Amino acid sequence: MKIAPKPNPTAFRRYSSLAQDKSLSHRSVIFSFLTSGECEIQDFLRAEDTNSTLQIAKVLGASVREEGQKLLLTPPSQIVSKAQILCNNAGTAMRLYAGLLASREGGVYEFVGDESLSKRPMDRIKTPLERLGAKLSSSYAPFTLYPNKLRGIHFHSPVASAQVKGAFILASLFAQTPSSFSEPELSRDHSERFLSSLGAEILIQNKMLHIAPLKKPLSPYSFVIPNDPSSVIFFVIACLIGKNLQAEFENVLLNPTRIEAFEVLKKMGANLSYEIRSERIEPVGIVRVASSSLVGVKVEKNIAWLIDEIPALSIAFACARGVSEARGAKELKVKESNRINSIVSNLKALGIEACELEDGLRVQGGEFRSAKLKSFGDHRIAMSFALVGMKKEIELEGSECIEISFPRFFEFLSEYVEVVNGS
Numbered sequence: 011m012k013i014a015p016k017p018n019p020t021a022f023r024r025y026s027s028l029a030q031d032k033s034l035s036h037r038s039v040i041f042s043f044l045t046s047g048e049c050e051i052q053d054f055l056r057a058e059d060t061n062s063t064l065q066i067a068k069v070l071g072a073s074v075r076e077e078g079q080k081l082l083l084t085p086p087s088q089i090v091s092k093a094q095i096l097c098n099n100a101g102t103a104m105r106l107y108a109g110l111l112a113s114r115e116g117g118v119y120e121f122v123g124d125e126s127l128s129k130r131p132m133d134r135i136k137t138p139l140e141r142l143g144a145k146l147s148s149s150y151a152p153f154t155l156y157p158n159k160l161r162g163i164h165f166h167s168p169v170a171s172a173q174v175k176g177a178f179i180l181a182s183l184f185a186q187t188p189s190s191f192s193e194p195e196l197s198r199d200h201s202e203r204f205l206s207s208l209g210a211e212i213l214i215q216n217k218m219l220h221i222a223p224l225k226k227p228l229s230p231y232s233f234v235i236p237n238d239p240s241s242v243i244f245f246v247i248a249c250l251i252g253k254n255l256q257a258e259f260e261n262v263l264l265n266p267t268r269i270e271a272f273e274v275l276k277k278m279g280a281n282l283s284y285e286i287r288s289e290r291i292e293p294v295g296i297v298r299v300a301s302s303s304l305v306g307v308k309v310e311k312n313i314a315w316l317i318d319e320i321p322a323l324s325i326a327f328a329c330a331r332g333v334s335e336a337r338g339a340k341e342l343k344v345k346e347s348n349r350i351n352s353i354v355s356n357l358k359a360l361g362i363e364a365c366e367l368e369d370g371l372r373v374q375g376g377e378f379r380s381a382k383l384k385s386f387g388d389h390r391i392a393m394s395f396a397l398v399g400m401k402k403e404i405e406l407e408g409s410e411c412i413e414i415s416f417p418r419f420f421e422f423l424s425e426y427v428e429v430v431n432g433s
């Protein structure tokens with residue numbers, strides 16, 4: 011696919027529905043298994059990753075009805091006891107379903123992922139789930155989960171990971187005794203927010219989560235999924251690096267553990283503001299942005315809160331005056347691709363001075379030259395480097411992986427660029 015600058019890009023754009031939040035879409039389906047009746051999900055993200063989660067729910071016996079933009083999910087009276095859990099590219103589905111199913115004694119679940127997911131570490135859930143009492147046959151997918159009666163433990167996760175935390179909470183809610191959980195820094199807090207709002211006893215004391223076993227099923231819920239800040243970021247950066255552009259994004263998830271990239275952009279000189287408009291379980295609001303000249307920045311704090319945005323931020327780094335760095339970001343190496351490597355190799359192809367660091371990357375702002383870029387099969391890498399097309403004609407190989415989280419991406423991006431060849 012060739013992507014080139016457009017002579018007259020849309021100068022002002024208001025977005026109300028862009029791409030719904032992926033983390034919340036996964037959770038809104040998986041958590042319905044903990045309830046006693048029909049849950050209503052409005053604006054569920056229709057993308058490959060979240061479709062995998064929905065498909066698994068059906069395989070496990072949930073009944074799923076669709077009414078326009080609404081999904082109606084009723085958990086089965088008994089979860090199917092033997093099943094293949096096909097996660098495709100979705101790490102959140104694999105790790106959270108493993109947590110949900112770890113306590114289903116007598117069950118046998120075979121977890122399968124695509125090539126990328128099969129390379130991602132599952133020891134991070136194997137260790138805590140086995141200490142609780144379950145068994146996983148391998149530290150990588152494919153693996154078989156042998157559930158068991160679980161007993162509460164304290165677990166300190168060596169990585170700040172919301173997927174590990176979510177898996178641990180889901181398993182602990184069905185253990186026979188209480189559990190506690192800590193992590194090196196706070197990872198996104200959707201699981202604890204959502205589940206405690208439904209009545210689960212999950213207390214946070216001195217950065218430690220205390221999880222009491224469920225005494226009864228949770229109440230069915232009705233939940234509206236807002237826009238995903240990790241998808242909004244691409245259009246925020248498009249607007250920032252373009253000339254005389256302005257945009258307004260409505261209905262964006264503004265959870266503090268998800269918007270650190272906006273803070274980084276502000277430090278870089280971005281004309282960007284956001285404002286919370288409502289708060290029901292999660293804060294949701296509006297983001298405004300206008301083209302700005304950016305300066306380099308050093309990012310080393312709250313990394314877990316912007317880890318998914320580093321690929322997009324690397325484009326802002328390349329367009330900024332001076333040097334930028336992201337440190338403390340080793341986790342980038344075990345995402346959908348080794349993102350430190352994917353980012354640096356594409357930036358170098360574009361003639362930008364960039365280097366891999368042991369725990370992150372360094373980028374010297376500069377001018378792009380035309381280049382052939384790779385997606386590395388990684389949706390966030392593909393979308394980040396598609397933005398370069400606003401400045402220089404590029405060729406992007408393997409953009410179909412964008413379907414994983416943001417199927418309408420090019421529909422929106424084509425207001426800013428010409429997609430010369432391909433879809």
Ligand code: S3P
Pocket residue numbers: 032033034036102170171172173174176197198317318341
């Ligand atoms: C996610 C958590 C993060 C994030 C991923 C989605 C989630 O991963 O990178 O895209 O929905 O819980 P980790 O939990 O592995 O850090």
